[in-house]
Amino acid sequence: MRQKQPTPRVASLPADHVYSGQNPVRTLGRLLSPELPRLTVAVVTFVAKHSPIWLLPLITAVILDVVVEHRPVSELWTATAVLLAILLLNFPLHLVYVRCMGTIVRGLGTMLRSALCARMQQLSIGYHSRTSASVLQAKVIRDAEAVEQMLMQCADLGLAAVVTLVGGLVVIGLRVPSFLPVFLIVVPAAGLLVMRLRGRLRDQNELFRRRVEQLSSRVGEMTSLIPITRAHGLEHAALGRVNATLDEVRSEGIRLDLLNGRFGSLAWIVLNTLGLLCLTGSALVAYHGWLPVTAGDVVMLSGFFTILTGSVTTLLSLAPVLSKGLESVRSIGEVLQEPDLERNTGKEQISSVEGRIDFENVSFAYGEPGAADREVAVDRVSLSARRGETVALVGASGAGKSTVLNLLIGFIRPTSGRILLDGTDMARLDLRSYRRFVSVVPQESILFEGTIEENVTYGLRDVGKDAVRQALQDANALEFVDSLPHGVDTVVGERGARLSGGQKQRLAIARALVRDPRVLVLDEATSALDNHSEALIQQALSRLVRGRTVFVVAHRLSTIQDADRIVVMDHGRIAEMGTHDELIDRGGLYARMHTAKR
Structure with missing residues (x-):
């Protein structure tokens, strides 16, 4: 009638060993470790395809020096050919990168959702009676999606910013090493200043979002109460509640638009002023011969200032995305590490x-x-x-x-x-x-x-x-x-x-x-x-x-x-x-x- 059940091999995510709720970064590392070869190919491919961004100022400097200093025209053609070849290679390299990174991220998302669903089937009915089904659904859908978005944005925006930043600083260090300390100080400071200005905008955007959510709640309430409203002739009162919220949304929207305009303009002025100062400063250095800087170097330094400042700003802006993604890792871990399981392994x-x-x-x-x-x-x-x-x-x-x-x-x-x-x-x-x-x-x-x-x-x-x-x-x-x-x-x-x-x-x-x-x-x-x-x-x-x-x-x-x-x-x-x-x-x-x- 009965036979001893063999212990099955666990084919799904080994949640108890892989997950560590208090160490989401380490958890991600463990989850991604099987994909290390594909991840390496993706990173190398991305560096190659993204190289025109930080090579363009250097090649521009070479071309400008050929014109100003009347160097051999062959240098002009060589620089142009190199940049054109890299630009043309972007298409196949980008497809390879998207294939590798997409496979990694989507595969991880699928694995997390599958592991969550498998764990939910193993958890006791007592656990399910204590835990809201909507909460578990949110973990499968939203938390897994937040992890996917974090990885994708860090791969696309974060990796681009790091590659550009490292590549630009290496070029500056090799071509104009005397300016490297200036960039190491001024560029992060400019990025922090821009992020501080944007921080004020984030608070106002949050307030506007809440007003819109309140409006959504009011409209939903109005639609659900239409039979009662009609039955008691309260259409005017219902519209009055919604219109009052609409006025609040309009006021907050105008306030947000003005704030966006002020801070957007201010951030643009600050960033371009710093870029102008960099251009003027490097031009003065070249003009007076204080340092061995060519006209091409001046243009290159000015271009790199804008590019590198943008890279620092991008890295800083990823902080909320990282925070949300790592919190989602912890949230998923609450289920994958839950010990209240129905134990059947090894039983008759x-x-x-x-x-x-x-x-x-x-x-x-x-x-x-x-x-x-x-x-x-x-x-x-x-x-x-x-x-x-x-x-x-x-x-x-x-x-x-x-x-x-x-x-x-x-x-x-x-x-x-x-x-x-x-x-x-x-x-x-x-x-x-x-x-x-x-x-x-x-x-x-x-x-x-x-x-x-x-x-x-x-x-x-x-x-x-x-x-x-x-x-x-x-x-x-x-x-x-x-x-x-x-x-x-x-x-x-x-x-x-x-x-x-x-x-x-x-x-x-x-x-x-x-x-x-x-x-x-x-x-x-x-x-x-x-x-x-x-x-x-x-x-x-x-x-x-x-x-x-x-x-x-x-x-x-x-x-x-x-x-x-x-x-x-x-x-x-x-x-x-x-x-x-x-x-x-x-x-x-x-x-x-x-x-x-x-």
């Missing part, structure tokens, strides 16, 4: 299930052991179910019914006691293989954007059309499915939006039927339906439970009167247990609940 794998379930003095408490706020949800529960039996769980909200089902499915583990499956402690079993023999019909059916057939056969292979139609027929769903435009190939819409609640529930039953489960869990499967839909689904459920071990949580007591055993839960404990008639005769909690529901 199930090849068949008879369906005997035994709870032996089982307790479960939420929270950390010894914590003051620890809450006992199930307290010393003992019950048994054999194949073909239906066990119904009833009780007030918070009595522990759903916790018992979560323990049965293996979403959570008992904090004490044990649960036996066909006589074997479930703590020893690979729950993934066990769940192949379990089907769950929840209170609200979960459907995905796809066809009816794809939803019914989700996760299964080689299920024929006949089997699907038989499952739909047994679920009392075939009639409405055949009436749809494309039958079983009809797309149900996101979360089954094109179907009614009763139709979605019947598809959920068909999904359970087609799997032929040994253990069936019904979690208030008819509580949210009208009487007609409930009658259809009760007929379908009567077919579904035959020959299976069934655990059912019911809101309507009338739906579980035929259960083999009714377990009445109260504050996590079993208050009473028996058949419907036995419990009514006792006149206890169940009898009082039954009377109150009439």
Whole structure:
């Protein structure tokens, strides 16, 4: 029946070893280390393709000196030919760079998203109940994208700035070494000054962005309230709220435009003034012969000043991008390093299930052991179910019914006691293989954007059309499915939006039927339906439970009167247990609940 499951090789990202939440830079290094050869090719190619940017001032200087000093014209042609060759090589080199860097960055993004999704499948249900699904979705989409953008911008803008800066300083150091100290001081100072001016603009842009977000919120609020607004004749009041926000956005926008104009002009004046001073200073040095500087050198130094200052400014402007990207690395690490996993590796794998379930003095408490706020949800529960039996769980909200089902499915583990499956402690079993023999019909059916057939056969292979139609027929769903435009190939819409609640529930039953489960869990499967839909689904459920071990949580007591055993839960404990008639005769909690529901 069971065999020892071999330990699988982990093909995905080794998150526990690669990730270090407190060292995102080191983490990135580890993630990129397998791509080191391709990264080296990308960097070398980028340096070659980007060389015209820092070679142009040098070649311009050579050409100017040929004209001014009447050097051989051959030097002019040589300089022109060299620059033209480098310019023409830019196209193939750029394609090689984009291919290499794009493969690295997109591959890393795909790996991170895949690792996050794989980790989410491994994390316990307890973790998912504590963590918002939207938060996890943001990590998969936005955080991975922020890492991609950081790498791409650092590769494109950052690498360009570094190559230009290093190349320019090397050229200056070789051709006019006496000016190198000046550039090492003045260029960073000019870059910092420009960034300081831009910093003021960033604050105002942030304020304007918030005003626009407020406007978006107001418009969304207005559209959602249109029925109420129309019903009470409040159109003027609604427009007044939106128009007030529009006025604020307009005022902030004008203020931002003026500030952009002032600081943009000021930054341009400062940068060009410093460039003019550099040009004038180098010209005076050449004119008076204080240093061996040619006319070409003067033009080269002036050109390099603008280029190098722009490179420093670019590097400084990447700081927010780096900060956001590294924070996203930490954010992704919160999931990839989360230790609350469902441990199945090395445990016994199930090849068949008879369906005997035994709870032996089982307790479960939420929270950390010894914590003051620890809450006992199930307290010393003992019950048994054999194949073909239906066990119904009833009780007030918070009595522990759903916790018992979560323990049965293996979403959570008992904090004490044990649960036996066909006589074997479930703590020893690979729950993934066990769940192949379990089907769950929840209170609200979960459907995905796809066809009816794809939803019914989700996760299964080689299920024929006949089997699907038989499952739909047994679920009392075939009639409405055949009436749809494309039958079983009809797309149900996101979360089954094109179907009614009763139709979605019947598809959920068909999904359970087609799997032929040994253990069936019904979690208030008819509580949210009208009487007609409930009658259809009760007929379908009567077919579904035959020959299976069934655990059912019911809101309507009338739906579980035929259960083999009714377990009445109260504050996590079993208050009473028996058949419907036995419990009514006792006149206890169940009898009082039954009377109150009439």
